[in-house]
Amino acid sequence: MNNFVNDIADINKDFAQWYTDVVLKTEMVDYGPVKGTMVIRPYGFAIWEKIKGYLDAEFKRIGVENAYFPMFIPESFLKKEAEHVEGFAPEVAVVTFAGGQELSEKLVIRPTSETIIGEMFAKWIKSYRDLPYKINQWCNVVRWEKTTRPFLRTSEFLWQEGHTVQASAEDAEQDALKMLDIYKNTLRNYLAIPTLTGRKTENEKFAGAVATYSMEAIMKDGKALQAGTSHNLGQNFSRASNIKFLNKDEKLEYAYTSSWGVSTRLIGALVMVHGDERGLRLPPKVAPIQTVIIPIASKKEGVLEKCSEVAKTLKDAGLSVKLDDTNNTPGWKFNEYEMKGVPLRLEIGPRDIENGVAVAVRRDTHEKTELHLNNIAAEVASLLDEIQANMLHQAEINLKAAIVQTDDFDTLVNKVNNGKIALAYHCGESTCETEIKNKTTIKTRVIESYSTAHKCIYCGKKSKYCVYFGKQY
Amino acid sequence: MNNFVNDIADINKDFAQWYTDVVLKTEMVDYGPVKGTMVIRPYGFAIWEKIKGYLDAEFKRIGVENAYFPMFIPESFLKKEAEHVEGFAPEVAVVTFAGGQELSEKLVIRPTSETIIGEMFAKWIKSYRDLPYKINQWCNVVRWEKTTRPFLRTSEFLWQEGHTVQASAEDAEQDALKMLDIYKNTLRNYLAIPTLTGRKTENEKFAGAVATYSMEAIMKDGKALQAGTSHNLGQNFSRASNIKFLNKDEKLEYAYTSSWGVSTRLIGALVMVHGDERGLRLPPKVAPIQTVIIPIASKKEGVLEKCSEVAKTLKDAGLSVKLDDTNNTPGWKFNEYEMKGVPLRLEIGPRDIENGVAVAVRRDTHEKTELHLNNIAAEVASLLDEIQANMLHQAEINLKAAIVQTDDFDTLVNKVNNGKIALAYHCGESTCETEIKNKTTIKTRVIESYSTAHKCIYCGKKSKYCVYFGKQY
Numbered sequence: 014m015n016n017f018v019n020d021i022a023d024i025n026k027d028f029a030q031w032y033t034d035v036v037l038k039t040e041m042v043d044y045g046p047v048k049g050t051m052v053i054r055p056y057g058f059a060i061w062e063k064i065k066g067y068l069d070a071e072f073k074r075i076g077v078e079n080a081y082f083p084m085f086i087p088e089s090f091l092k093k094e095a096e097h098v099e100g101f102a103p104e105v106a107v108v109t110f111a112g113g114q115e116l117s118e119k120l121v122i123r124p125t126s127e128t129i130i131g132e133m134f135a136k137w138i139k140s141y142r143d144l145p146y147k148i149n150q151w152c153n154v155v156r157w158e159k160t161t162r163p164f165l166r167t168s169e170f171l172w173q174e175g176h177t178v179q180a181s182a183e184d185a186e187q188d189a190l191k192m193l194d195i196y197k198n199t200l201r202n203y204l205a206i207p208t209l210t211g212r213k214t215e216n217e218k219f220a221g222a223v224a225t226y227s228m229e230a231i232m233k234d235g236k237a238l239q240a241g242t243s244h245n246l247g248q249n250f251s252r253a254s255n256i257k258f259l260n261k262d263e264k265l266e267y268a269y270t271s272s273w274g275v276s277t278r279l280i281g282a283l284v285m286v287h288g289d290e291r292g293l294r295l296p297p298k299v300a301p302i303q304t305v306i307i308p309i310a311s312k313k314e315g316v317l318e319k320c321s322e323v324a325k326t327l328k329d330a331g332l333s334v335k336l337d338d339t340n341n342t343p344g345w346k347f348n349e350y351e352m353k354g355v356p357l358r359l360e361i362g363p364r365d366i367e368n369g370v371a372v373a374v375r376r377d378t379h380e381k382t383e384l385h386l387n388n389i390a391a392e393v394a395s396l397l398d399e400i401q402a403n404m405l406h407q408a409e410i411n412l413k414a415a416i417v418q419t420d421d422f423d424t425l426v427n428k429v430n431n432g433k434i435a436l437a438y439h440c441g442e443s444t445c446e447t448e449i450k451n452k453t454t455i456k457t458r459v460i461e462s463y464s465t466a467h468k469c470i471y472c473g474k475k476s477k478y479c480v481y482f483g484k485q486y
Numbered sequence: 487m488n489n490f491v492n493d494i495a496d497i498n499k500d501f502a503q504w505y506t507d508v509v510l511k512t513e514m515v516d517y518g519p520v521k522g523t524m525v526i527r528p529y530g531f532a533i534w535e536k537i538k539g540y541l542d543a544e545f546k547r548i549g550v551e552n553a554y555f556p557m558f559i560p561e562s563f564l565k566k567e568a569e570h571v572e573g574f575a576p577e578v579a580v581v582t583f584a585g586g587q588e589l590s591e592k593l594v595i596r597p598t599s600e601t602i603i604g605e606m607f608a609k610w611i612k613s614y615r616d617l618p619y620k621i622n623q624w625c626n627v628v629r630w631e632k633t634t635r636p637f638l639r640t641s642e643f644l645w646q647e648g649h650t651v652q653a654s655a656e657d658a659e660q661d662a663l664k665m666l667d668i669y670k671n672t673l674r675n676y677l678a679i680p681t682l683t684g685r686k687t688e689n690e691k692f693a694g695a696v697a698t699y700s701m702e703a704i705m706k707d708g709k710a711l712q713a714g715t716s717h718n719l720g721q722n723f724s725r726a727s728n729i730k731f732l733n734k735d736e737k738l739e740y741a742y743t744s745s746w747g748v749s750t751r752l753i754g755a756l757v758m759v760h761g762d763e764r765g766l767r768l769p770p771k772v773a774p775i776q777t778v779i780i781p782i783a784s785k786k787e788g789v790l791e792k793c794s795e796v797a798k799t800l801k802d803a804g805l806s807v808k809l810d811d812t813n814n815t816p817g818w819k820f821n822e823y824e825m826k827g828v829p830l831r832l833e834i835g836p837r838d839i840e841n842g843v844a845v846a847v848r849r850d851t852h853e854k855t856e857l858h859l860n861n862i863a864a865e866v867a868s869l870l871d872e873i874q875a876n877m878l879h880q881a882e883i884n885l886k887a888a889i890v891q892t893d894d895f896d897t898l899v900n901k902v903n904n905g906k907i908a909l910a911y912h913c914g915e916s917t918c919e920t921e922i923k924n925k926t927t928i929k930t931r932v933i934e935s936y937s938t939a940h941k942c943i944y945c946g947k948k949s950k951y952c953v954y955f956g957k958q959y
Contacts, residue, residue, distance in 0.1 A: 046563070046605055047593060050556035055621070058553050078528035079535060083518040083642050084626060085579075090519070106558075106584035108595070111641075112630030113576050120520060122581070122595075132519055148528070153557060153626065157585030168584075169556050 021352070024290050028234040033162070035284055035292050039353045042163040049161040049168035053277065056353070057164075059301035060280055061171065065151060067203050068173065068275070071195050077147040077175060082129050084152065085120040090128040093253045104156040106168070122155040127272060130176050131254025138268060140259045141180045145188075149175040164281035165238070165486050172276035178268045180260060182247060185269035186224070189245040192273040193226040196241040204279065205296040205405040206230050206286050207412050208240060209434070209481055211459035216446045223247035229458045229481070231415045232285035235432030237458050238486040240282050243273035281486070286408055293354025294376055296404050297397040304393055305350045306336045306371075307343055309362025319366050323359065323389055330390035332397070351376060356400045357393065359384070377403050416481075422470050425482060429455050434483040436461060440469035441477030449482075458483050494825070497763045501707040506635070508757055508765050512826050515636040522634040522641035526750065529826070530637075532774035533753055534644065538624060540676050541646065541748070544668050550620040550648060555602050557625070558593040563601040566726045577629040579641070595628040600745060603649050604727025611741060613732045614653045618661075622648040627749075637754035638711070638959050645749035651741045653733060655720060658742035659697070662718040665746040666699040669714040677752065678769040678878040679703050679759050680885050681713060682907070682954055684932035689919045696720035702931045702954070704888045705758035708905030710931050711959045713755050716746035754959070759881055766827025767849055769877045770870040777866055778823045779809040779844075780816055782835025792839050796832065796862055803863035805870070824849060829873045830866065832857070850876050889954070895943050898955060902928050907956040909934060913942035914950030928955050 021038060022030035036042050041057030044050070053061065069079070085108065108120040123129065130148065138146060151173045161167050177188040193210055200206040208228040218225035222244040229237040251257070251267040260266045287294040297303050304327060308320045320336050327334040335355075337346050343360070350358060360372040370383040373393070377400050384392040417428045418436040425435040439446065439457070449471050450456050458481035467476040494511060495503035509515050514530030517523070526534065542552070564575065581593040596602065603621065611619060624646045634640050650661040666683055673679040681701040691698035695717040702710040724730070724740040733739045760767040770776050777800060781793045793809050800807040808828075810819050816833070823831055833845040843856040846866070850873050857865040890901045891909040898908040912919065912930070922944050923929055931954040940949035 043606065043609070045556040045558070046560055046602060047556060047558045050558055052556065052606055053554040055551035055553050059551070061554075062552060078532070080528050080531050081526040081534075081644060083520060083523035083525065085518075085520045085523055085642065087519055103586050106581045106593075108579045109582045110592075111579035112632070119583075120579075129519060133516065133525055136516070159585070169558065171554060 021292055024233070024288065028285075031288070032281075032285060035288055035352070036163050036281075039293050041280065041284075041293075044163070047168070049158060051163045051167045051170075053171070056301060057280055060283065060295070060299055061277055063299050063301075064199075064204070064275075064279055065173070068195070068199055069151075071199065072149050072175065075147070075191065075195075076145075077149045077177075079150060080148050081150055081152065082123075082126050082133065084123045084154075086123055086126075086129050088119040088121055090132065091121055093128060104158065106155045106157055123152075124154055124156045125274075126150065126152070126154075126174055127176070127250060128254065131250050131256060131270075134176075134178055134268070134270075135254050135256045138178060138256060138258050141261055144178055144180045144258060144268070145184065146178040147175070147188075148177070149173055162281075164277055164284070170277050172274050174272060174274040177271045178251075178256065179270070180258065180266075180268070182269050185247065185271045186245045188271040189224065189226055189243045189273065192271070193228065193241075193243040196243070196273070196275060197228050200228065200230065200240060200279075200282075201405065203296075203298050204283055205298075205401060205408055206240070206282060207405065207409045209237070209412075209459055209461075211461060213242075213459060214441070214446060214457045214480065216443050216450075217457055219244050221246065221249045221253075223249065227459050229483075229485075230282045230286055231412050231434060231483075232282070232486065233288065233411065234285070235415050235434065235483070236486055237434060237481075237483045238278065238282050238285065240279060241273070241275040244271060246270045246272060286411075287354070287404060291348075292352030294404065295354035295356060297356045297401045300354065300356050301333065302335045302350075302353070302355045303332050303397055304334045304357045304359060305346075305355045306334060306359045306361060307346050307350075308336075308338060309343055309360050309365070311338060313363045315366060316361065316363060319386070320361050323361065323371065323386065326390050327393060330394065332390070332393060347374075357396060359393075375400055377407070420468070420470055425470060426453050426455065429453075429483055434458065434481050436479060436481055437470040438464065438467040438476035439478060439480050440472055440474040442469075442472070442474070445469060445472045445474075454484070455482050456485065457481065458485070494765055497706070497761065501758075504761070505754075505758060508761055508825070509636050509754075512766050514753065514757075514766075517636070520641070522631060524636045524640045524643075526644070529774060530753055533756065533768070533772055534750055536772045536774075537672075537677070537748075537752055538646070541668070541672055542624075544672065545622050545648065548620070548664065548668075549618075550622045550650075552623060553621050554623055554625065555596075555599050555606065557596045557627075559596055559599075559602050561592040561594055563605065564594055566601060577631065579628045579630055596625075597627055597629045598745075598747075599623065599625070599627075599647055600649070600723060601727065604723050604729060604743075607649075607651055607741070607743075608727050608729045611651060611729060611731050614734055617651055617653045617731060617741070618657065619651040620648070620661075621650070622646055635754075637750055637757070643750050645747050647745060647747040650744045651724075651729065652743070653731065653739075653741070655742050658720065658744045659718045661744040662697065662699055662716045662746065665744070666701065666714075666716040669716070669746070669748060670701050673701065673703065673713060673752075673755075674878065676769075676771050677756055678771075678874060678881055679713070679755060680878065680882045682710070682885075682932055682934075684934060686715075686932060687912075687914070687919060687930045687953065689916050689923075690930055692717050694719065694722050694726075696722065700932050702956075702958075703755045703759055704885050704907060704956075705755070705959065706761065706884065707758070708888050708907065708956070709959055710907060710954075710956045711751065711755050711758065713752060714746070714748040717744060719743045719745060759884075760827070760877060764821075765825030767877065768827035768829060770829045770874045773827065773829050774806065775808045775823075775826070775828045776805050776870055777807045777830045777832060778819075778828045779807060779832045779834060780819050780823075781809075781811060782816055782833050782838070784811060786836045788839060789834065789836060792859075793834050796834065796844065796859065799863050800866060803867065805863070805866060820847075830869060832866075848873055850880070893941070893943055898943060899926050899928065902926075902956055907931065907954050909952060909954055910943040911937065911940040911949035912951060912953050913945055913947040915942075915945070915947070918942060918945045918947075922955075927957070929958065930954065931956050931958070
């Protein structure tokens with residue numbers, strides 16, 4: 014019935030269409046006029062603002078400062094770092110004409126700012142006294158993709174890219190790990206998304222990194238979504254950008270850098286981890302509207318007044334609330350806000366007011382309970398906490414259910430092709446991993462643990478680690 | 487002496503060089519690798535973050551929602567609005583190549599998002615019930631300029647652009663005026679910058695606007711800087727973008743729109759309105775560091791401990807404070823933080839600690855006072871309030887002193903060429919105003935008041951209004 018009313022595809026029959034229907038119909042996003050671009054509408058952008066605000070505070074807490082670097086990168090910069098250019102060249106957009114004339118040097122629009130930030134670091138950093146240096150920027154980046162989907166893969170998207178410079182390899186490694194930790198905790202505690210986090214294999218690491226760490230969220234269709242990465246770049250980018258510093262022994266040394274980022278992809282992860290047949294389900298902490306108030310028999314005397322009074326009480330308590338006093342029917346409104354994923358709905362009618370209660374309906378469990386109007390703010394707040402905790406709990410159950418441990422390769426392929434993530438031992442050989450990918454299109458996600466006590470699931474040689482295999486977005 | 491130590495040009499001898507020295511040496515900004523671009527460094531970006539935070543809250547208070555629109559605009563869009571394209575065509579940067587191939591349609595990088603936002607509004611807005619519609623976005627824009635200066639004029643800069651859609655001409659006009667008011671009050675109450683605000687003449691208004699309102703800040707060299715504009719676009723952009731809505735009489739009507747924006751130029755205004763021979767002077771409300779603590783004889787027992795204790799006390803009181811415990815000499819530190827415009831300096835040495843005081847030195851007046859360590863947070867807070875108020879007061883005095891009222895044209899030219907803003911009556915004729923501009927390069931800033939009781943300062947015909955004339959950045 015809801016599906017009919019809200020007219021979104023069946024999540025169990027066509028997950029991809031369900032996703033597109035949900036993000037468009039909830040007005041989180043729309044297609045831009047240029048193919049592959051997206052317009053992030055207020056309902057979607059409000060979520061990004063919350064994620065941004067939360068993460069930005071976390072970054073600043075550990076001494077990261079924000080800055081802004083130009084988006085135009087001289088074409089020559091991308092060629093400085095062979096592996097780097099290899100990674101991005103096919104995806105870049107190029108400005109060849111500006112200010113009424115052909116440019117002498119073409120300008121690449123940043124697919125990431127590594128090279129331009131490296132150039133500035135080389136200019137700014139002279140001595141170990143200048144270190145550590147921790148910079149972050151919130152900006153738009155461009156990666157020209159053939160096939161695109163709102164939030165998941167678009168030609169232009171928003172992200173944050175952090176870059177740190179350290180005087181030792183250990184400190185750069187620590188930065189990379191610390192950021193992975195901040196990301197993991199943010200997803201868990203704020204977005205209610207548990208993740209598989211760990212190191213990427215040599216085959217799957219970022220071009221030019223010593224080590225790439227990733228957090229992978231598992232969508233309801235069993236596919237993994239790389240939700241954030243953190244790279245220990247060692248001295249690779251310092252060499253490419255000539256970032257040298259005078260160390261304590263007064264010797265010039267290449268600096269050690271790290272970089273890390275998350276993007277508007279996180280909004281796609283929210284949708285695909287928590288959504289259900291009725292549409293979006295937003296964890297209270299990140300929901301633009303935490304509670305919607307729906308007047309019942311709103312023409313009846315005192316109903317709208319009481320609803321506004323409750324709305325004000327909740328606002329004053331710091332909760333985000335919306336009172337829908339439009340002429341639409343209550344039923345229509347129920348569907349509307351369920352589709353929009355509002356965590357809690359309060360229904361207030363004449364009888365409820367007589368009884369001094371509001372009927373509360375949870376989006377996560379559809380449970381109905383009665384809250385006392387004379388204590389509404391406190392009761393709503395604790396109910397929202399319950400919902401936040403329960404949504405994480407549900408997501409953890411789904412994550413566990415999605416993982417299958419196996420030592421049989423055919424089982425691995427079969428399970429992964431049927432929407433599971435497989436955990437298996439692997440020899441760690443690049444050639445072996447590549448063969449698996451070419452044969453099955455299945456890739457490794459992150460390394461779960463190291464052990465030489467087992468056999469590689471594919472080649473049978475001695476295992477190096479236990480790693481997650483899966484399909485990805 | 488300070489000029490020597492800080493090595494910045496003399497503000498009275500070479501204002502332009504002084505500006506460049508100050509913004510570079512205080513590490514607010516640096517030049518980007520691509521000519522005409524800037525890197526906004528943490529000390530400058532922290533100021534932008536504060537301005538952004540303050541304005542964003544003001545916007546949301548009146549129901550404006552944030553969104554994000556793609557920066558790529560199909561070339562054809564700019565041609566929709568003849569006047570609009572005329573305004574921007576020479577300045578645009580064009581992407582002709584992306585994803586490894588030539589593009590079938592060239593993409594312009596937004597010089598402003600009017601056209602693309604108009605396209606989406608046309609899609610989203612159907613009925614008067616959808617109105618008013620108030621959207622804002624914080625983003626980067628590109629305008630390819632021949633001569634550039636950090637913050638004042640760069641190929642890429644950051645700004646906010648707000649766009650509202652209304653069902654009546656009056657409401658669009660009210661939006662434009664309300665935003666001008668918000669801008670004016672923000673500059674006055676937050677940045678301590680008084681402005682000349684009012685309507686632009688027909689000659690100087692934004693291409694395609696019914697009316698352009700502007701706030702002009704007057705720099706210490708007597709030149710005006712257009713610090714923010716607000717446009718009533720009437721139905722012009724609706725016609726160009728086909729934004730129609732069903733009005734209450736069920737008739738299709740073109741909507742009425744407004745747009746308004748401020749940019750990172752405001753940082754340049756801060757520098758040139760408040761700065762002095764020693765460098766920056768930042769109003770406490772927008773200063774990244776409000777108070778710097780300098781230990782005197784820091785080797786002496788208990789000095790550093792007391793300094794950290796005071797720093798913590800101030801932080802806990804919500805004040806931003808920095809303790810400089812490096813080995814540089816106090817004198818060197820004094821110059822450093824004066825150049826950086828830190829509003830208040832606290833000096834704490836053994837004798838001060840004995841006497842239970844800290845020596846406070848104001849950046850705005852250089853006055854020295856003693857504050858009581860046992861009441862330091864409250865006394866610092868009230869001193870910062872005094873500084874904020876005094877800086878506005880000083881800026882108002884400078885503004886008044888810069889304005890000369892005259893009814894003699896030669897005097898007008900002479901005064902403006904010598905760093906003044908002239909207030910004079912004008913006939914309001916476009917041809918007359920153009921003649922003045924061509925002959926003297928002097929332009930009108932904003933209309934101060936309307937009166938037909940006088941003669942035009944140039945052609946002698948009946949006056950239409952009293953308008954400010956001046957040179958500008």
